[in-house]
Amino acid sequence: MSDAVSALEGAREDGFATVEELGLKGMITLRGGLDTPEVGAAVEAAVNLAVPGRGEVLIADGGDHAVAWMSPDELLLVMSYEEAEASLAGMRDALQDQHALVVNVSDARAVFQVSGAGCREVIAKLCPVDMSPGAFGPGQFRRTRMAQVPAAFWMPDDQTVQVVCFRSVAVYVFDLLRGASATGGEVGYFG
């Protein structure tokens, strides 16, 4: 799969925060009964993590694996791009007798990282979400709108936000993020 390329091939821009496209990521959407042992086992087998609670994201292996709560019957599993097909096959086997849907969405997405002390401000310019440390932080997962497109984000640590959007709007989202993090645009709101 050496000919597989991400939407922006790792574009990067340094403002008061750094914005970069993270390249290809493996992503699997799982829909099913999140409280069933079968789903729990399938998730654990795929990413070595438990099923997250409402609005949460769990991260393992230094960020190589994650699982996010998307809705009451949907999870998003994150892994390396190369792992996705094998994990998918494994999960399909494991959930064969369940009413569940497991589908590879690795190529449908673009993933961005905003890093630096100002990362919260960058998001707060674009999303109608309370980004103050008391309201949102590592461990939480938020689906919302970023300017005019749907997006989701989480914080691997207090200085970093990772944003997922659809691949077709990767250029738009990158332009949004770099505009919002342009030098001189520091708000200085989150302490």
Next chain:
Amino acid sequence: MLILTCPCCGVTGEETEFAPGGEAHLKRFGPGSTDDEFHGYLFEKVNPRGVHFERWRHANGCGKWFHAARCTVTLEVFGTYSAQTTEPPQDIKDRISAKRPGWSWREFA
């Protein structure tokens, strides 16, 4: 601009995260129904001044539909609840009764 709490994912978000879906608790009439029944189902939506029940979707969020009980005059939100029900739950009705004694909406009161 309203704020609503999605009962499915627990997020309290501003209106731009949500999409309105018209009147709640419609009963579907399909083939075999009379013209009057079908007409009522499809076209005769209520638009009351005061207590109202609506459908909303957390479109820029978890994607789920839910119900909201709301006052169309003051925009007070009495509560949001699951879309998988054919009538407002009792606690929502109680809350409305406490604030709008004597309210009624369709067959509910």
Next chain:
Amino acid sequence: MSTRLATGGRLLDRGRSTEFTFNGKRLRGHPGDTLASALLANDQMMVGRSFKYHRPRGIVASGAEEPNALVNMGEGARFEPNQRTTTTELFDGLTCASQNHWPSLEFDVGAINAAFARFLPAGFYYKMFIHPRPFWKHVYEPFIRQSAGLGKAPRDRDEDTYEHFHAFVDVLVIGGGVAGLQAARAAGQAGARVLLIEQTAHWGGRAPVDGGTVGGAPVDKFVEETVAELEAMDNVTLRRRLMGAGVYDHGYVLGYERVTDHAPDAPGPRHRLWRIRAGQVVTATGAIERPLSFSGNDVPGVMLASAVRDYAVDYGISVGDRTVIVTNNDDAYRTAIILRNLGLEVPAILDARAGGGGALADEARGLGIRIETGKGIAKVKGGKRVEGVAICAQAGEGAVLEEIACDAVAMSGGWSPVVHLWSHCGGKLNWDEAQAHFRPDTDRAPTGADGTGFVIPAGAANGELDLAAGLKDADSAGKAAAKATGHKPGRKAAPKAEEQAGNPIEPIWMMPQGAGIKLRMKSWLDFQNDVKVSDVQLAAREGFESVEHAKRYTTLGMATDQGKLSNINGLAILSDALNQPIPQTGTTTFRPPYTPISLASIAGEARDRTFQPIRRTPMHDRHEARGAYWEPVGAWRRPYCFPRDGESIDDAVQREVAATRERLGLLDASTLGKIIVKGPDAGRFLDMLYTNMMSTLKPGRCRYGLMCNENGFLMDDGVVARLDEDTFLCHTTTGGAENVHGHMEEWLQTEWWDWKVYTANITEQYAQVGVVGPNARKTLQKLTDDDISAEALTFMGWADVTLNGINARLFRISFSGELSYEVAVPASQGCALWDMLLEAGNEYGVTPYGTEALHIMRAEKGFIMIGDETDGTVIPQDLMMHWAISKKKEDYIGKRAQQRSHMTDPARWKLVGLETVDGAVLPDGAYATAEGHNANGQRNVQGRVTSTYHSPTLGRGIAMGLVLNGPDRMGEVLDFPKVDGTVMQARIVDQVFYDKDGEKQNV
């Protein structure tokens, strides 16, 4: 003359100077100046001409309420009209010019209007310009348009950037005066998350100018200490240059931050629009002084008394050498005292109250200032500058008692609380008789999501004009706001300020009380829109009794200052004319924004590259490099065609069609929606969604389906592939994926929630390419060892294959009538697939084609297109697609609607093909006319064109259309009038123009 004093100016950095130009003149000010104070320092009292009469106008105020001193500011990409000099911080290199005059500010031809003032009263435009009727369009409107507007419209693109910021707080305090500071402190001490915003660059509001003591120390000290204390609190954020622009439902507040207006060379956005959600909003927005209505109150040099002392204390400006004070309240005495203490002359204080003032009056008298009680101004002398005042008894009709020479007049008609933000979202007001102003009725606050009030007024904004009472009020407002957001306020009492005893205000709405028409015609209410006392009285006489009607008839308060100075005076005059109490007249509606905000700040990031999201397919850059001529399809960009060097768009399209039909074409079809539907009830569910039967589809096979909404109308179409027993892949139209996916989820979540079905929108997971034409199979076979022969992969079948190592799914479907495959690969490998197909197809003359060639080929085959043949009112039966409507199914979405009488009416227009008699192309959307005229005198119609193209394959114009009884009228010729008046004729034919038996796609 107005000038800079040798010392003073608490906001100035007198050690440095700042250069700026006004009307091309180079002038100097100091850092800390506003543009207004710098103009005054240079004796530029007159700064503009009025809107209607072009009267000379000067600076009246020192803040956001200024009606006159608006200028065209900046140049080129930074030019902006109507900038308020009183709220513009001076910076080095500022350029500005006065507005609304020609040829110059000093000599203005338009001033001739003033001579005709008696013929231009309120409602003049309505009365004058109505007859004769055609004159409006051809004479009056062009003339009025030319003279309308104050400033000039910018010509260049704005080069600055703007942005939004979302902030969420427990308590938002609007206004950084002493009340706002104290409210923020009280709320902050209770532990609430507090945001305190102030529209100017300075904390403390009016208090440092007006003076007073808090806890025994000067109020400046209180401001300084409180700011320091707040800055040290982690839960409190302070922002200056951030105005509360509007208060909306559920605690939503727009804040307008002028980030770099004062330092235009600094990096960063010019304005930032704060989208704030607050649990509670404290409006500590202060109060605005009212002018008095006397003849000549608009002559440059007549100013609000508070502004005169602001300029003196804050900027070290003497507005005039000799300033006469005229007032109906004690507060204006402060101005006299301050001026006298600076060594300036105050020839007289004219106090309209017979009883005169209280303690402040005694202090003024002690300084030796002459005080005349029961007196007012009969008339201001001077044109472009005050030269003197004629004084009279307030109780009389204006007989002149004495003339006093002076070059400035400081007037005060009392103070009105700034209730705008309180009122934006429905807060109600009470008329306070004793203080002669409207103040918030705190029992009727705007209510939020939980049904309780969410705005609390504080201090002067709540009518508590006295420092001591204001601080106390603000303290309790801050505590109440904290409590309402779930915090426990402390018991610490508000700091105590020294109370000041005084005599009450006496409302004076006209000066003198019995002013005759001559005086009233020169007594201005609205300076910016040139509305006088006499205009409002005329409106009342002519029956415009509602304050909202009188406002629109006279234009009172409709200028860019929104009547901050004029509203209360105007409605008092109206009430008097109607002989009714003021509360009965009421106020006009306060609407956001508080002062105008830039449109660009509202747009925020939504401009240029991020004006709107543009969806790109994985192969977008490849198409761009090939010179694609783009077409927007929903939010997607698709190549319309790929013109070669020197080739026209039309020629390119024709070439692409021919090449595809004869050899091999490639289409980027990635935009097609792809939705997975899975579960034990998936088949049953799709049977409800589509008009035809999907549950009988075999795994490995594809079926075309139509989707209707519950109204019966077509909403989407596409090919459904069954992947396995439980799983279907539904293709939708480009741009239809989100809509169809939402439609599916809506039915699953809200109607059939017990059905076991999961869906997933995987549109963007795949890059999809149409490989089309007689050489399609040969090309693909070169890339795979899998068997894709006609026998192995039959028409309407699909198969998973490997193309040069890439996992792909091959759908053998055709929208062109040719042998055709759609190849889907993971999006990340889209470019690899595209390149591979180009290379493999090279020997067959492979030709990438765009959406127009696609459209033509489908039209040649008579295939419908959602959005062309359908417009939200068309049902499948109209399109003669009975074959795609299952008769076996009891129900599907839209079935019942399609049984309604109008839907089964045989007179519904039906789809047919149209062939022009002369081979030309019919205009899109053209109507076929019928005999006679309808009730509106329009030609009757009997059909319309839905798709129309020049077919390169047939060498003639072809079209589809909906026609009355069309299928029964084959061969008939219809008339299609064109917009140029000529008529085209077209024959009704079968809609399939090409390869009627489908032999080409079936090879």
